[in-house]
Amino acid sequence: MDELTVVIDAGHGGKDTGAISCTKKLEKDFNLSVALKVAERFKSIPEVKVILTRSTDVFIKLTDRSKIANEAKADAFISIHANSFFKSSQGTQTYYTNVISKDFATMFHPYVLKATCFKDGKVNKKSLSVTRKTKMPAILLEPGFLSNPKEEAVLMTEEFQDTFAEAIVQGSCAFFGVTYNVSTANPGLTPITTVIGTEKLPDPGYIKEGISWVPARSVLTILGALWTFQDKQVVLSGTPLDTLLIDNTAYIKARDLVPAGVGVFYEPSLENAKAVLLYPPKQEGAI
Numbered sequence: 001m002d003e004l005t006v007v008i009d010a011g012h013g014g015k016d017t018g019a020i021s022c023t024k025k026l027e028k029d030f031n032l033s034v035a036l037k038v039a040e041r042f043k044s045i046p047e048v049k050v051i052l053t054r055s056t057d058v059f060i061k062l063t064d065r066s067k068i069a070n071e072a073k074a075d076a077f078i079s080i081h082a083n084s085f086f087k088s089s090q091g092t093q094t095y096y097t098n099v100i101s102k103d104f105a106t107m108f109h110p111y112v113l114k115a116t117c118f119k120d121g122k123v124n125k126k127s128l129s130v131t132r133k134t135k136m137p138a139i140l141l142e143p144g145f146l147s148n149p150k151e152e153a154v155l156m157t158e159e160f161q162d163t164f165a166e167a168i169v170q171g172s173c174a175f176f177g178v179t180y181n182v183s184t185a186n187p188g189l190t191p192i193t194t195v196i197g198t199e200k201l202p203d204p205g206y207i208k209e210g211i212s213w214v215p216a217r218s219v220l221t222i223l224g225a226l227w228t229f230q231d232k233q234v235v236l237s238g239t240p241l242d243t244l245l246i247d248n249t250a251y252i253k254a255r256d257l258v259p260a261g262v263g264v265f266y267e268p269s270l271e272n273a274k275a276v277l278l279y280p281p282k283q284e285g286a287i
């Protein structure tokens with residue numbers, strides 16, 4: 001199979017700051033930060049070659065951005081922006097212009113929305129230079145509003161930008177039909193089997209720097225725990241837990257379940273764990 005090429009276009013740059021956020025941060029910096037994170041993640045996916053329209057804070061004309069993609073005969077084009085309008089404006093939008101981009105935009109949008117957890121601003125058709133002049137499926141992402149203090153605070157965090165970048169890689173791989181393996185894309189992670197009682201979970205846990213992380217939703221649901229997910233953190237019985245987001249899924253430390261009465265054991269040993277075994281509290285409704 002020929003190598004697939006995706007062009008990642010960090011909007012604005014140099015003298016063109018893009019939007020200025022409600023705390024005076026610049027859209028061009030957000031866009032570049034995300035684009036670099038996307039490129040970094042694609043390094044572990046040999047089937048896909050990434051071309052960045054810019055990798056530094058430089059000004060590039062709109063027409064040059066589409067030209068880069070057209071000359072490279074890219075297979076997809078993704079432009080990264082952040083929105084700005086009213087203080088009250090909110091939501092995640094995906095834009096496209098040409099008919100050939102409609103399916104791409106439609107399949108891609110849910111990945112972005114799942115990452116942002118903002119209001120669904122839907123897939124929109126609009127005549128924008130970079131998505132109009134590109135000859136391949138092309139989209140422009142507006143994950144949220146820099147004019148909205150709540151969304152801006154989220155957009156500007158490193159954690160959000162990581163999650164958003166991850167979603168862009170995931171959506172691209174889904175579009176290309178390329179397998180996206182979480183642990184190959186995150187070299188620091190080793191998959192570990194998670195067992196609750198005698199039930200083996202379909203989704204793995206991960207070991208990161210010697211600590212085992214288990215998928216929060218499935219583990220806490222099976223344990224019948226009272227929990228919520230707030231500000232990208234799992235909250236168990238009112239206590240926020242350290243939360244790791246991998247592939248848009250929340251993971252919690254197995255050892256953080258101990259205070260709730262859960263038995264936590266490792267097989268064959270803690271130092272060389274291949275599986276983490278969780279035993280529900282003996283007392284009904286203890287967690």
Ligand SMILES: [Zn+2]
Nearest residue numbers: 011018081082
């Ligand atoms: Zn912009």
